[in-house]
Amino acid sequence: MPQPFPDTPYLKGYYQPFGAEMQAEDLVVEGTIPEGLAGTFYRNGPDPQFPPHADDRYHVFDGDGMIYAIRLANGKASMRNRYVRTRKFELERAAGRRLFGVFGNPRFNDPSVSPMDYNTANTHIWPHGDALYALMEGCPPTALDPDTLETLGYETFANTVTGPFTAHPKTDPANGALHAFGCGAKGPGSTAVRYNIIDAAGKPTHTAWLDQPYASMMHDFALTDSHVIFPCLPVVISMERAMQGKQAPAWESNRASHFGIMAKGGDASDLRWIETDPTFMFHIANSFDDGGDVVVDVAGSKRAPLMPDVDGNLPDHQDTRFTVKRWRIGANGAFREEQIDGLDIQFPRIDDRLQGKRYSRVFANGTARPTAGRLDGFDSVAAINVDSGTRDAFSFGDGAYCGEPVFVPGGPGEAEGWLLTLVWNSASNESFLAITDARNIAAGPVAKVHMPARVPGGFHCHWRNAA
Ligand SMILES: [Fe+2]
Structure with missing residues (x-):
């Protein structure tokens, strides 16, 4: 019989496991879903099936992947x-406990399982052509049926991807090709x-095949x-x-940060590493060529959140607040960092049609509250103009927790369309999908699509057009 979950913050409130699978038609809609908005909003996130071993410590990155399709x-x-x-999910379901x-x-693995089968598939959800992939960076993509969400199994792309595969691939808008990497691709801890x-x-x-200077947990790339x-x-x-x-x-504070720059489609022969003081990001908003320089806009911080130092101490939120920063990597190897906006944000996104190109808007969930940490949630969605430094934002109020916003095109211009985000209202314990005009976020949502039950906190989202 499943045991109760342990008493840790990442298994309470917003992150309290839900564990149920639902299907609901004709959801309650407040306002009007815009005409022409036709497709599916997907969200991936952790929903642990069972509590971990009594001596092991749960981490929010570790829960079993649960996909929502709206x-x-x-x-x-x-x-x-x-x-x-x-396979992890099925083995544990059959055993009725965590394995x-x-x-x-490996210290806490049951002897009956292979470490190779550790796959949470909980981080991102990525449509590619007719396919849909649940991604977590330690494994190949897990293919799903885009309509039924039935699991189809690993996609290895003709055995070229048999190990780690990033949860943050990039779709090249020029030809629809997927660029991706696998970190620790010759075993965990390998470079x-x-x-x-x-x-x-x-x-x-x-x-x-490339080598990085040390075995960093590379989560995103540009x-x-x-x-x-x-x-x-x-x-x-x-x-x-x-x-x-x-x-x-x-977090190993004695390490420098390094950036490996290579020609698109290149190999190790033209990879060049540039070293700078320690700096951090989990997520890149966008990146583009600017003369001989490369510009990388990130949700950046001084130090990684959620990660202990080598002595096991977790950082203070103030040192790990993510804000929109511009990293400029010069043709001469110089690195420069500039803060564009001061809002405390979580997940940055863009109008994906401008992936890799000059652009002007970063969309993000953020908070203006003086938070003690990420557990307090992100009450707002915002568009930050990286050219002018202006911000267009809307707060869903105290007690609201916004997930990652996704932009859906509704016209040819940048940000001409809608911004979609899942919101949990902690006071009423209700969740809804908010649909906002991406060029007028401050006006608030034009529609709220109510979920039949609370949707727990999650990670990344994507949109797939119906056509
Ligand atoms: Fe991520």
Whole structure:
């Protein structure tokens, strides 16, 4: 019989496990779903099936992947949510208890399981051609049926991706090709990075093997029209730590940050590493070529949140607030950082049609509250203009928790369309999908699509057009 979950902040409130799979038609809509908005909003996030081993420590990055699909068409909405049926999920469901260590820590794995089967599939959800992938950076993509969310199994792209694959690939707007990497691609804690290009039809067209300066937990990377940039930042994976029963990824403050710059579609022969003082981001908003320089706009901080240092101490929120920062990597190897906006944000997104190109708006969920940490949630959605530094924002009020916003085009111009975000109202314990005019966010949502039950906190989202 499943045991109660342990008493940790990431299993309470916004992150309290939900565990149920639902399907609901004709959801209650406040306001009007815009005409022409037809497709599916997907969200991935952690919803742990079972509590971890009594001596192991749960981490919010570790829960089993639960996909929400909210379908909009003809002014109506429906939803379903399904667990990703990974091998880990199925083995644990059959056993009626957790069999894997947190982060797959072998010290806490049941002897019956293979460490290779640690796949939470909980981080991102990415449509590619006719396919839909649940992504987590330690494994190949898990393919799902885009309509039913049925799990179809690993996608290895003709055996070119048999190990880690980033949760943050980039779709090249020029040709629909997917650029991606795998970090720790020769085993956990290895410095090997695999760079892959998969064409719009799902065929692998390029694989290159690279080495980063140390075994960083590379979560995101940048793609411009002509470059690809691999950030090696001081969150380091150590299997030695894991075997001591500690968390494998930790902040190692004595490390420098390094940026590997390479031609788009290139290989190790033209990879150049640039070193700078420690700095951090989990997520890149956008990146573009500017003369000989490369500009990388990020949700940046001085130090990684949610990651202990080598002594196990967690950082103060003030040192880990993410704000929109511009990193400029000069042709001469110089690195410059500039803050564009001071809002405390979580997940930055853009109008994806401008991926890799000069652009002007970062969309993000953020908070103006003087928060003590991420557990207090992000009450707002915002568009930050990276050219003018102005901000267009809307707060859903005290007690609101906004997820990652996703932009859906509704016209040809940048940000001409809608911004979609899932919101949990902690006071009423209700969740809704808010639809806002992306060029007039301050006006508030034009529609709220009410979910049949609370949707717990999650990670990344994507949109897929009905056509
Ligand atoms: Fe992420």
